[in-house]
Amino acid sequence: MRIQAPRGTRDLLPDELRIWHVVEERARELFRLHGYAEIRTPLLEATELFVRGIGEGTDLVSKEMYTFTDRGGRSLTLRPEGTASVVRAYLEHRLESGPQPVKVYYLGPMFRYERPQAGRYRQFHQLGAEVLGTQDPAADAETILIPYDLYQSLGLQGLDLRLNSIGCPNCRPRYREALLDYLRPRVERLCPSHQRNWEANPLRVLDCKSEACRAATAEAPETTAFLCEVCADHFAAVRRYLERLQVPYRVDSRLVRGLDYYTKTVFEITAESLGAQDAVAGGGRYDGLVQELGGPSVPAVGFASGLDRVILTLQRQGTDLGQARPPEVFVAAAGQGVQEAARILAFRLRRAGIAAATEYGDRSLKAQMKVAGRTGAQWVVVVGEAEWAQGQVVLREMATGAQQIVDAGQLIATLTRSREAATDGAPRR
Ligand SMILES: [Zn+2]
Ligand SMILES: [Zn+2]
Structure with a gap:
């Protein structure tokens, strides 16, 4: 039998890569205009980095990572996302002692052991950026604006930007309590997995894709009603930037994102694909992550975008980007x-x-x-x-x-x- 590419991976052939190059080149140009420089980190990292950075209880860490022991007995993992690696590099090279903020972008393959489906692969490609070393809400606005403008300029149709603030360690405990109070009488209506572990991280119940959890949390308290003054001011400033730059958005109180490290701003951009909305970019602020990974307290914000999905959507929408250039x-x-x-x-x-x-x-x-x-x-x-x-x-x-x-x-x-x-x-x- 002939050997084939592993399940969930694929070859990108020259015809298809032309559209990838258009997207990548436009992204690089947009990053340059906003003052971001590229960073390339290894595809392999110590497993511990993701366990600490993403959170042990997440599906991503417990079920979806490609983890193996190398010949020297070390536990290594193929990177499932880019942020933890960028923070690790920032600390390893002591970039926190240089000029701040540090603004970097990355582009490359990530790996998650998920069920492959249209636009979703086990080796997939992400484009992302991180701003480390500032709490300025302008940085939040920037990381929202870049993917939004990128996809707008590529002609991606039906873009929908949802925004929320999930607060900080000062105000989130109060919200968490309110959410627990709300969930307690409704536990039996949750999905089987959340019936078991709703208490450990109730925010994840809001993020759950199951019909049961969605219905049960339809009237759940909203994070924005519990923000402390600092978080509320920050959120208002981010919204002002978007409004003044004419970026349409909706506040979505259900949007909490699955990863543990987010604080304050979270956002997601979807695009229309075959009548449904598919996520094409997401991100937010993660003021606690640098410290979590053993560094000083450094505020940070960033986004990531799945290019496979973006390009599939562009193709489905019949874009004519990336025409071949004949020889002269x-x-x-x-x-x-x-x-x-x-x-x-x-x-x-x-x-x-x-x-x-x-x-x-x-x-x-x-x-x-x-x-x-x-x-x-x-x-x-x-x-x-x-x-x-x-x-x-x-x-x-x-x-x-x-x-x-x-x-x-x-x-x-x-x-x-x-x-x-x-x-x-x-x-x-
Ligand atoms: Zn707060
Ligand atoms: Zn659930």
Whole structure:
């Protein structure tokens, strides 16, 4: 039997990657505009990092991690998310003693052992950013605005931004009590798993996807009614930024997000996909995480976005992003005696920044012209034995069929001039 890619993983082939590149390049540009620099952390981390950073009781840590013991007896885990690794790197390189805040973004594969389905893979790709070292609500607004603007500019339809504040260690205990009081008489209506452990972390009941938990918590107390003054002011400031930047949002008191480390702001962006709303980005503030991972008290905020889902949604919505760019020139050889000359000419064009295709095999001129037509090249350069002996080639414009004889030494200049003339008129693809 032939070996296949492991379940939940897949190959991204060139045709599909074109749209990925458009999304990634636009994201990088947006990060640059907002003053973020890229960070790359290992795909493998000590298991302890995620147990402490994400929380032992979460499904993510208890059921979904790829954890193994390496040959040296260490427990390692393929990273299931990016934030814990960024915080670890921030502490390991003592970035907290440099200028603050530190603004970084990342882009790369993450791993979770989940049931694969459309747009959900065990190796999936996340784009995310973290701002470490400031409590300014402008940083919260920034991490919401970047994914929102990114997906808006890519034409993702039906974007819906939900926002909430889940408070801080000062005010959350009061909310927790109120939620426990609310849940106590309703325990039997919860999903089987939350009937058992609703008390340990009642906020997770709000986050539960089961119908039972959703129905039972429909009237649950709202986090925003319990915020302390600091949290309430912070939330109001974040909302003001969004309003003044005309980013439409709704406050959703059920939005608490599954991970333990969030404080104050949490948000989620969904997009319309096949009539349903699919989450495409989410994040929030995590003022306690740096300390949790053994560092000083450093406030931080960030977001992450699943690119597989974003790209699937863009494809379902029929976007035409990421069209292939044909070569500008196809170099054809009319005769075996000029084959090498034609290929060398193609190399020279490429060195001059002109995308040039040519044939590898030993095919007739007619066959080569067919290939040239298929590539969509605007020009064909025919290297013929008689012209080549004079240091000349035939330059043919594919659209019109017009031909001219050009000195081989002038070819690059001629092509560059015609390219510039074309760009003056209409934008190049
Ligand atoms: Zn508070
Ligand atoms: Zn539940």
